[in-house]
Amino acid sequence: SQQGEEDPQALSIQEGENATMNCSYKTSINNLQWYRQNSGRGLVHLILIRSNEREKHSGRLRVTLDTSKKSSSLLITASRAADTASYFCATDAEDSSYKLIFGSGTRLLVRP
Amino acid sequence: DTAVSQTPKYLVTQMGNDKSIKCEQNLGHDTMYWYKQDSKKFLKIMFSYNNKELIINETVPNRFSPKSPDKAHLNLHINSLELGDSAVYFCASSQDWVGSEAFFGQGTRLTVV
Numbered sequence: 113s114q115q116g117e118e119d120p121q122a123l124s125i126q127e128g129e130n131a132t133m134n135c136s137y138k139t140s141i142n143n144l145q146w147y148r149q150n151s152g153r154g155l156v157h158l159i160l161i162r163s164n165e166r167e168k169h170s171g172r173l174r175v176t177l178d179t180s181k182k183s184s185s186l187l188i189t190a191s192r193a194a195d196t197a198s199y200f201c202a203t204d205a206e207d208s209s210y211k212l213i214f215g216s217g218t219r220l221l222v223r224p
Numbered sequence: 225d226t227a228v229s230q231t232p233k234y235l236v237t238q239m240g241n242d243k244s245i246k247c248e249q250n251l252g253h254d255t256m257y258w259y260k261q262d263s264k265k266f267l268k269i270m271f272s273y274n275n276k277e278l279i280i281n282e283t284v285p286n287r288f289s290p291k292s293p294d295k296a297h298l299n300l301h302i303n304s305l306e307l308g309d310s311a312v313y314f315c316a317s318s319q320d321w322v323g324s325e326a327f328f329g330q331g332t333r334l335t336v337v
Contacts, residue, residue, distance in 0.1 A: 143323055154228075154314055154328035155267075198265060204323070211257070211280050212326060214267040 118201060118215040126223050131188040133218040135201030136181075142204050144177055145212070146186050149198045158186075158199075191222045227251050230315045230329035237305055238337055245300045245332045247315030255279075255321065256298040258290060259314040261331070267314070273298055274320075305336045 119134045135144070143162045147155040161168045161177045161184070168175045174187040188195055198219050202212040230247040237243050249256060258270040272280035276292040287303045298315060315329040 145325065147328075149265075152331075154330045155316075155326075157325035157327070160325055200267065202326075204321075211269040211272050211282070213269070214259075217265050219265075 118199075118218045120218060121216070122219045122221070124221040124223065125191055127191060127193055129191055131191050131195070131220055131222070133186045133199050133220070135184045135186070135215050137184075137201075137203050137213075137215075138182065141179075144175075144184050145202045146173075146175060146184075147200045147202060147214075149200065149217070151197070155200065188220075191220075193222050193224045196220060196222045226329075227327045228315055228317055228329040230313075230332055232332060233330060234333050234335075236335045236337065239305055239307060241305050242301070242303045243305060243334070244302070245313055245315075245334075247298045247300070247329060249296055249315075249317040249327070251317060251319075251327060252295075253317040253319050253327075254295060255318045256292065256295075257316040257318075257326065258298065258300050259316060259328075261312040261314060263311070270313075271298075271300075302334075305334075307336050310334055310336045 117136050125131050145160045146158040148158055149155045159170050159175050161175050172189045177184045198217045200217045201215040228249045255274045257272050259267050260270055261267045269282050270284045271290045273292045289301045292298045312331045312333050314331050316326045318324045318326045
């Protein structure tokens with residue numbers, strides 16, 4: 113069954129605003145990753161947070177992880193039109209370390 | 225140089241045909257994957273290989289047969305194509321298990337008519 117569910121499914125904001133996307137998962141994990149997918153392209157890794165970490169930053173990205181609630185959030189600050197993409201969270205599976213389980217994704221539109 | 229490259233980028237074929245998608249990574253990674261992305265953008269793991277050995281076969285029909293001639297290559301052969309096979313197929317690789325970031329190819333859009 114699908115591990116991650118993202119919320120919202122779609123998000124439209126003005127350039128310069130912050131964008132927050134949430135991800136919930138069902139089972140215990142070792143780590144959680146966020147990926148970006150531009151239209152018609154492959155996925156690009158953004159950030160990985162391990163289960164013993166609570167927060168991680170990378171440039172304009174901030175990721176939090178709450179293992180007690182089985183949820184994570186991705187915050188993009190000062191958004192740009194180039195941030196327009198789909199964003200996916202992914203976790204390792206409970207039954208195997210050799211597969212990533214992806215969420216359903218959030219489609220982000222940043223209006224210029 | 226492209227880290228993970230897959231060919232072709234687009235593939236249009238008739239039902240019943242057999243086709244192959246090739247994937248190569250130049251990152252020296254031990255683990256390679258095939259994912260399928262459907263029309264709703266949902267990504268699902270199909271296969272995982274580690275050091276040329278099949279680790280994961282996620283209940284994929286037998287018509288799909290991956291082949292890993294060496295660590296740098298993971299090809300996907302599909303027999304007797306069906307309409308429902310239409311999707312975007314992504315190859316990916318990672319250094320070892322999923323504790324490290326995965327690098328994805330640009331995808332192969334397969335359309336079965």
